[in-house]
Amino acid sequence: MPDLVAEIKTLEGQATQRIAASTSVEALQMVAHEFVGKKGALTAVMKQLGSLTPEERSLVGKAANDFKTQLETLLADKEAQLQDARYESLKESEFIDLSVNPKPHAALGVKVPFGGHIHPIAAMQKKLEDIFTSMGFSIVDGVQVEDDYHNFGALNFTEDHPARDMQDTFYVQAHGGAGVPADTMSSVPGPEAHGGAGVPAGTRQPYLLRTHTSTVQIRALEKMQPPLRIIAPGRVFRYEEVDASHEHTFYQMEGMLIDRKVSVGNLLHLMQTLLTEVFGREVEVRLRPGYFPFVEPGFELDMKCLVCAGKGCSVCKHSGWVEVLPCGLVHPNVLQSAGLNPDEWQGAAFGLGLNRLVMMRHGIEDIRHFMAGKLDFLRQF
Numbered sequence: 001m002p003d004l005v006a007e008i009k010t011l012e013g014q015a016t017q018r019i020a021a022s023t024s025v026e027a028l029q030m031v032a033h034e035f036v037g038k039k040g041a042l043t044a045v046m047k048q049l050g051s052l053t054p055e056e057r058s059l060v061g062k063a064a065n066d067f068k069t070q071l072e073t074l075l076a077d078k079e080a081q082l083q084d085a086r087y088e089s090l091k092e093s094e095f096i097d098l099s100v101n102p103k104p105h106a107a108l109g110v111k112v113p114f115g116g117h118i119h120p121i122a123a124m125q126k127k128l129e130d131i132f133t134s135m136g137f138s139i140v141d142g143v144q145v146e147d148d149y150h151n152f153g154a155l156n157f158t159e160d161h162p163a164r165d166m167q168d169t170f171y172v173q174a175h176g177g178a179g180v181p182a183d184t185m186s187s188v189p190g191p192e193a194h195g196g197a198g199v200p201a202g203t204r205q206p207y208l209l210r211t212h213t214s215t216v217q218i219r220a221l222e223k224m225q226p227p228l229r230i231i232a233p234g235r236v237f238r239y240e241e242v243d244a245s246h247e248h249t250f251y252q253m254e255g256m257l258i259d260r261k262v263s264v265g266n267l268l269h270l271m272q273t274l275l276t277e278v279f280g281r282e283v284e285v286r287l288r289p290g291y292f293p294f295v296e297p298g299f300e301l302d303m304k305c306l307v308c309a310g311k312g313c314s315v316c317k318h319s320g321w322v323e324v325l326p327c328g329l330v331h332p333n334v335l336q337s338a339g340l341n342p343d344e345w346q347g348a349a350f351g352l353g354l355n356r357l358v359m360m361r362h363g364i365e366d367i368r369h370f371m372a373g374k375l376d377f378l379r380q381f
């Protein structure tokens with residue numbers, strides 16, 4: 001009787017050597033084919049099983065199975081090894097250095113492609129973030145699809161408050177998202193709408209595209225304990241008639257600090273330091289009264305015109321001053337709606353219009369340029 005187990009062991013030795021010597025996936029496939037394929041060496045051995053006793057057969061069967069398993073493992077390991085080596089060599093041979101300036105391809109008449117760069121609004125945002133974080137502020141994120149409570153209610157805009165008309169709003173048709181029962185939402189801002197955290201069950205809750213980043217005042221106060229200093233940069237939306245100074249989508253940065261004692265003097269000093277950093281020279285500021293429901297007192301902050309040094313020019317409409325940002329001391333109702341005691345805590349808040357700052361800095365006359373996606377405009381920065 002032929003010693004089939006020994007034959008299988010010999011095949012195993014041969015296959016192992018062949019696999020070790022293979023230098024391509026194709027060579028490995030050949031090995032598999034030659035040893036365990038339909039017409040392979042193992043199949044030939046197994047054809048002789050008929051002449052064996054049942055005990056011998058089971059021994060040979062086991063040896064054959066072991067061989068197959070062993071072969072599969074060796075083939076898979078070797079294939080992985082070859083793939084790794086291939087990727088390594090491709091990394092070398094196909095490496096493209098994207099930081100190298102492309103050369104014009106004169107023969108093909110191809111122009112030098114223009115390199116990408118930071119958008120002027122993103123650059124302004126980064127600059128402000130650097131200034132504020134160096135003054136101990138943290139950067140906080142909000143959400144762009146907001147509820148009425150965070151955008152208006154908790155910021156002291158009562159239901160029928162005329163100040164809601166200051167901010168024309170895009171309302172969002174809600175389709176009962178995860179975890180939000182459909183009957184708690186409405187696309188129509190009804191007079192009964194209010195709520196947010198702790199909204200009574202069944203109250204209708206309109207959703208909207210946030211009209212300002214002041215929403216993050218409330219979101220931050222829900223999560224953080226005072227004293228705190230935060231900024232919240234982001235995109236905001238208004239249902240605006242678009243013209244040279246109005247856009248439906250623009251960028252703001254909200255700022256807020258809460259402490260035991262905060263005064264208008266603190267706010268003024270902070271804003272002056274900020275603007276001096278932004279414009280790279282000493283600036284003079286002044287406050288005029290301004291109305292926003294979530295601050296009391298509220299102000300419009302003006303900066304002495306940098307173009308004419310206050311003498312009067314077309315940029316400052318011959319007044320010597322340019323309106324830069326609104327600000328104020330946080331209204332006690334806002335503190336209260338966030339669960340803070342207004343006798344214990346005070347706050348200051350300000351809203352920077354990033355588009356406006358970039359426009360002032362670069363002398364851009366039309367806000368629509370930012371969203372127009374025109375490369376000729378963007379390439380100037």
Ligand code: DAH
Nearest residue numbers: 212214326327328349350351
């Ligand atoms: N959220 C206001 C707006 O978009 C701007 C604003 C005004 C923010 C006064 C403030 C503030 O923090 O104190 O019109």
